[in-house]
Amino acid sequence: MAHRWTNDLTWDDVTPEAAYLKRRQIMAGIAGLGLATALPGMARASTDALEPNTWEEITTYNNYYEFGTGKDDPAENAHMLTTEGWQIEIDGLVDRPGTYAFDQVMSEMTIEERIYRFRCVEAWSMVIPWNGFELKDLLDLAGVQDSAKYVAFETAYRPDEMPGVAYPVLDWPYVEGLRLDEAMHPLTMMATGIYGRTIPNQNGAPLRLVVPWKYGFKSIKSIVRITLTDSEPPTSWNKSNGREYGFYSNVNPEVDHPRWSQATERVIGSGLFAKRIPTLMFNGYEDEVASLYEGMDLAKFY
């Protein structure tokens, strides 16, 4: 089988039989495969009347500062990003470090559709029908070593294609991080599509992180590097303002942002009289993820 590694491993060396078998399931198609089918234990939080936002809303109201800080800048400018031939460097504490071709990764992954609540730290929210695969499956390809405790992510840095990086609004490239157990959690996904279509550039093509129980800024876009580490990695928003943005960034209605309450959210697209709803602990995924933070003071580790 042809492969595009830049190291000397072959695809067969890194493909566990399970991944191969799962790949075959894609042939059955993703149509009709809802979260309830894919993740029986998680059906409750994610299927109680989640009305998805429209394609228009999801793809024209964005945060992607590499293309400008306005909500409509990404939709206007992100077409400049070239996603053909995309490669992801996976390095650090892994058995099979190397350059992974996005197309090859996609051919190995089980693509699922998952409708998740999406809550920005600015107190607005959407419901987005993502397509993608579990981050764990990608990390398993690379083989996470026992000493790894965190996962660091990095966005592409392309001054020629990203007009926003000319401005020092953040320390480029955009970086993010998760604790390893958060990264391995079955709710954590790499999104590659929305509404069954290829993910648009403004939403983070060709692949972006989605961690549904965390504020939106953890969902790093257009990922080019994933590094397994033994210490907590830096994150862009924490570096720019550590008092307002912590490493964990779990959605928590009880912990206010220093400049505004996090207790309610405005649902994008709910009409002229913008609907505000109470924000749920862990964005509604409390049953699934609260155990990850047992014994932690969430006001201190915000």
Ligand SMILES: Nc1nc2c(c(=O)[nH]1)N[C@H]1C(S)=C(S)[C@@H](COP(=O)(O)O)O[C@H]1N2
């Ligand atoms: N590389 C990069 N990733 C990013 C951002 C960014 O500016 N650059 N913004 C974050 C923030 S603050 C949010 S709310 C989400 C927005 O995702 P969406 O535009 O797909 O809704 O992307 C996150 N990922």
Ligand SMILES: [Mo]
């Ligand atoms: Mo955000």
